[in-house]
Amino acid sequence: MGVTKTDNQQLKVREKIDKILLDKASNENCCPVKDILGRFGDKWSIYTILMLGRKETLRFNELKTLISGISQRMLTVTLRSLEEDGLVKRTIYPEIPPRVEYELTALGHSLLLKLLELADWAKLNIHQIIEAREVYAGKKSH
């Protein structure tokens, strides 16, 4: 034998990584992961997706109130990029005063689920990370 279960897992992981890196080559200059993560790696996208996940639809100023600290411009920019990626649907009602409603698309909902999984990881390990940061800070000042 000589091949443990851990070794096998390792091999699978490396295979997967290689696949992703291959995709990168086939695409222009960026692997999908990086592209996607780049999208919601910004300051507000995650909050926005989470907030939209809590209700069916939300209006612009409702979102602005829910996402504390966001500026008008950033909310507009964030919503536009999410809309552009097909994660958020924007519906304009030609009324006076104007009304615009935002909601997650099916794609947006499926991303939301993945984000929640990642959130679980984060919640599970946040203490380890914080601890590591303290250790690191301690070593630095030693």
Add this chain to the structure above:
Amino acid sequence: MGVTKTDNQQLKVREKIDKILLDKASNENCCPVKDILGRFGDKWSIYTILMLGRKETLRFNELKTLISGISQRMLTVTLRSLEEDGLVKRTIYPEIPPRVEYELTALGHSLLLKLLELADWAKLNIHQIIEAREVYAGKKSH
């Protein structure tokens, strides 16, 4: 009845979101997800983690070669922040010429797995997203 399976799923999702947002309140000013995502949402962290996932250990210049386009400074900064969070272990061998080896910690490996899951989502949906972008671009110029 009147409560479909979809409704139940929706409720669970919203519950989960609420939990995350509560954590945000208990922490300083940031939910764990955002904190964590902020870390590897930058330009190079993901590549670095992926590359480190392919080998046991890697030296500074090996990494620099593997991650095409990264500058010396950015590699240093990226590795330091990953080390600070306890995702990467840095071992210095006091030789001449100096040798420094980097490897993923257990925590780093567990994050790698989650990143690969996200990568799967990205690979599965990248075409939908690209299509959405084209539709959006088409609408804009219409």
Add this chain to the structure above:
DNA sequence: CAGGATCCAGCAAGATACTG
């Protein structure tokens, strides 16, 4: 009410030169 346009500050990130 929803958001477009503009201006500006601050930080992220690149290039270059130097060091233990």
Add this chain to the structure above:
DNA sequence: CAGTATCTTGCTGGATCCTG
């Protein structure tokens, strides 16, 4: 070899004013 230090720049994101 594996960085650090410094300078410079480009873009993110904020504030403000304006419009359909």
